[in-house]
Amino acid sequence: MTTPAILCPSSSSLRSSAADIQTPPPPNNIENYEPPEDAIIKIKPKAMSRLIELKQKREDAASPLILRMGVRNGGCSGLSYVMDFSTSDDIQEEDEVDTYDQEGIQCVVDAKSLLYLYGLELDYSDDLIGGGFKFFNPNAEESCGCGSSFGV
Template sequence: MKYTTILILSLLQLSASFLMPSAPAGVSRQLQSAPSDVEDAVDYSVPEDAVVVIKPKAMKRLRELREKEKTDNLVLRMGVRNGGCSGLSYVMDFSTEDAIEEDDAVDEYEAEKIKCVVDAKSMLYLYGLELDYSDELIGGGFKFFNPNAEESCGCGSSFGV
C-alpha cells in the first residue's frame, strides 16, 4: 500500500511538470487571470484604504441608478442591523450629503460622483467588504462578499461573526 501511494504521488508530480513548465531560474511564475468579461474590467479608481470596494458590475449598476435618480452625486449608505438568518443583515440605501455624520467613513469614487458611506458601528463588520452585482433572474441583485463573516446565509443578505 505504501509503495502504491508513493508511485501515485510520483506520477502526479511527473504529469504536473509536463502541464506546468517551470519558470527560468530567478523568475517567479504567477497565474494571471484576465477578466472574463468586459464588465469585469475596472475603469475607475478605487479609493485608497476603502472600507467597501465596489466591483465593476456593481459600479455599472450604481451608475445606472444615479442616472435614474437624476442626481449629480449618489450617496450610498451601507450598514448592518440585527436580524436575518445568520444574526446580522446588510442595509443599503440612498442618502444625502447632509446626512453624512462626522464619525462616518466615506469612500469617494470621485470620477463616478459616488460616495459610499458607512457608520462607525457598521465599519467593524464591513471593513474589506466587496460589493458586486448580478443580473441573474433568480438570486440577482447586489452581492456582498464579506471577509469578516464567519457564516453566511444562502440568500447572501445576512451573516454572522
C-alpha cells in the same frame, strides 16, 4: 434615515424591445474602473456600473449618489446588510466616507458598522433568479444561503 431603496433589477415587463437587446456602452469608461486600494468597501466594476446607472436615472443626476451601507441585528445568521440611498445632510462626523469622484458616487459607513464591513466587496449580478447586489464579507464567519445576512 431615509426609506430603504429597492436595488434589484426591475422585472415589471416580460416583453423585449430593441432597447433591451442593444447593449449600451459602459458609462464613464467603467471597463477601466479599479476600486481604490484604501477603500473601506470595495465596489466591484459590475456593481459600480449599476450604481452609475441608478445615479443617471435620478432627477438630480449631477449631484453625487450617496450610498449608505451598514448592518443591523436580524436575518438568518444574526446580522443583516443595510443599503440605502442617503443625502449629504445625513452624513455624520463619525461616518467613514469612500469617495469615487470620477463616477460621482460616495459610499458612507457608520462607525458601528465599520467593524463588520471593513474589506467587504460589493458586486452585482443581473441574473434573472438571484440577481441584484451581492455581498462578499471577509469578516463573516457564517453566511446564510441568500447572502443577505451573516454572523461573526
